[in-house]
Amino acid sequence: MAFNILIVDDSSIVRSVIIKTLTLAKIPFGEIYQAENGAVALEIIDKEWIDLVFADINMPVMGGIEMLEKIRENPESKSLPVIIVSTEGSTTRIEQLKAKGVSAYIRKPFTPEDLRDAVLTTMGEIGNE
Amino acid sequence: MNKQETISKVFCEIMENTVFMFGDEEDKADLAEATGETIKTEIGFNGPIKGSLTIIAPISACQEMAVNLLGVATEDELTSEQPIDAVKEVANIVIGNILTEIAGTEPVFDLTIPEVVASNKEEWDKMIDDDNVIGFDFDDEAILLDLKIID
Incomplete structure (x- = not known):
């Protein structure tokens, strides 16, 4: 099964790197959507079928944590898997994110294996197909 | 390991693992002079310690x-923004990893969004003269890094 993936990061180069890494990690993906902040991401989630979100924390307009809270508040998106991709290494922050419903956390710099492990953990056996 | 050694170790590791550029800390007097355009980026952090990280590098x-x-x-395939x-x-990843090395994994830091600020020959020379600034040589490219801790 191919996933429709939304990548949320204010850096276009990071979004490109994640797309490249998804290919290297042999993650089956369908449509790739991109957003430069959480507010744009919420609009895309409202209109399109999204299976998985990769999001940064630190973005202008709306950051990843506020975006995550809004996704979880909405009955239609509350179960949508969100993987945070960030440079932050604080275990306290990671625990806070998990308590808010983050599916997995990838710390930068990351390898294709890190990304694949996070997707498989999040999407379960679907990711093995 | 002192603060400067920690910064140098983290920066060199990130450069190797993220952008595949290999190098080491270098005496600033021995660095190649920046003759062309340079880019200066700055990112702030706020938590148990506060401050900012600045990296200045030639456009090349x-x-x-x-x-x-x-x-x-x-580079012909790049846009001007890339x-x-x-x-x-790179600055974003470097500061996240330096803060973990310096403060450990418990504290939470809020980072600002990295910004590109004014950069010219005068700025480069000012940083070269600053004792807090560390010089690096990556594949014959000089890069300067400054970690300022306020508190």
Whole structure:
């Protein structure tokens, strides 16, 4: 099964790197959507079928944590898997994110294996197909 | 390991692992002079300690970072924004990893969004003369790094 993936990061180069890494990690993906902040991401989630979100924390307009809270508040998106991709290494922050419903956390710099492990953990056996 | 050694170790590891550029700390007097355009990026942090990280690099080094990040063949395939995005992303990753090395994994830090600020020959010379600034040589490209801790 191919996933429709939304990548949320204010850096276009990071979004490109994640797309490249998804290919290297042999993650089956369908449509790739991109957003430069959480507010744009919420609009895309409202209109399109999204299976998985990769999001940064630190973005202008709306950051990843506020975006995550809004996704979880909405009955239609509350179960949508969100993987945070960030440079932050604080275990306290990671625990806070998990308590808010983050599916997995990838710390930068990351390898294709890190990304694949996070997707498989999040999407379960679907990711093995 | 003192603060400067920690910063140097983290920066060199991130440069190797993220943009595949290899190098070491270098005496600033021995660094190649920045003759062309340079890009200066700054990112702030706020938590148990506060401050900012500044990286200044020649445009050619930033282009190499972007080429390696994206896996494209040459800088001709880059947009004008991508070298800037590349050095901003390197600064973002470097500060996240330096803060963990210095403060451990418990504290939470809020980072600002990396910004590109004014950069010219005068700015480069000012940083070269600053004792707090560390010089690096990556594949014959000089890069300067300044970690300022306020509290």
